Amino acid sequence: MAAVKNRGLGRGLSALLADTPTPEVMRQASQVPISKIKPNSYQPRTRFSHDELDSLTESIRREGVLMPILLRPHGDGYELIAGERRWRASQAAGLKEIPAVVRDVGDLQALELAIIENEQRDDLTAIESARAYRRMMDEFGCTQQQVAEKVGVSRVQVSNLIRLLQLSPVIKEMIETRELSMGQARPLVGLSSHVAESLARLCISKGWSARQMEHEAKRAAKEPVAKAKQEPDADVVALQDELTRKLGLPVEIVCRKNGSGELRIAYTRPVELDGVLRKLRKN
Structure with missing residues (x-):
């Protein structure tokens, strides 16, 4: 990937999230026992592609870990902040140690960094991003504007993503598996679950664009809802x-x-x- 947007992190942290290490990052890195590292409790990503991990594992077997992972102190060991795929693949490759940079950061910044690392690589689904933004608001009291500023997106983008959490589990799963995009799913917010799920399935089967979905959702919203017929006495x-x-x-x-x-x-x-x-x- 090209250069990483700064997003208010400062040059040092931005360099730690890049794809290619700078000489400064390599000077800060040291070998850390993999057994001393625990997963990131603020990791927004819930799905990891087995094929991608297998490919990365083979690459690490051949060339080693080229970009250090980012850790923070935790108990008598460390907690991951960024680089979970490299950490997982290194374990699969049989490595005992991994190059890492250790920074003492708080919980909120650990979550911010995890979101930014994944989003700049397009690894997060719209639902994973939405849950992470909601977590920043619920656990750390951030407003939508503050979330937007911290992760480097617009406030409208934050608002639109969080609204997706109102959708039914069926539709959220379609978004998680990338069958539906955010643009296709967004017009379904506010419709009944039955209508929204029917439109979502039609969108997938017929290959509707986001604009077509918006048209169909508006039309469905105008249709009168049939009232349940009352049983006669x-x-x-x-x-x-x-x-x-x-x-x-x-x-x-x-x-x-x-x-x-x-x-x-x-x-x-x-x-x-x-x-x-x-x-x-x-x-």
Whole structure:
């Protein structure tokens, strides 16, 4: 990847997240026992490609770890901040030690660095980014604007991503597996789960663009929601049946909440009403 955006980290930390180590980074690095390192508790990435790890493992077997990982002190060992793929692949390659730079950073900055490292490599899904931004807000009291400034994106981007967390688990899984992009999923926010999931499946099967999805979602939002049909009272049904038998025409009784109602008799020809009158007069 090309040069890393500074994102307010300072030259030293930005250099530690680059793809190629600078001489300064290499001077700061030392060999750290892999057994002393624990995973990053603030790692926003939840899925790691087995194929990518296998490829990196083979590369490390041939050439070693070219870029030091970033750690912070933790208990009698260290916690990862950046470089989890290199750490995992090094274990798979059978290494006992790994080059690392140790920095004493707090929890919030550890989360920021983990987000930035993954996002600059396009490793995070939209849902992983959204959860990480939400964690910055919930655990560290950041506003959306502060999150945006810390990770180097716009406030609108933060807001749009966090809104995706309102979607159903089914749709979030589609985003996690990259079947749906953020642009395709965003118009589904606010729709019922049933409608949103149906549109999401259609989007995947028909290859809709984000613009097409937005059009379909707007159209679905305008459609009236069918109200659940209320089950009629058993006594009312019995009375309707009795009147239908006695009058010889379909009868419907409409009951209102205030106690009033209507008695409806359906007929197809005026002569049928004469038959109703005769039966009523007879009784």
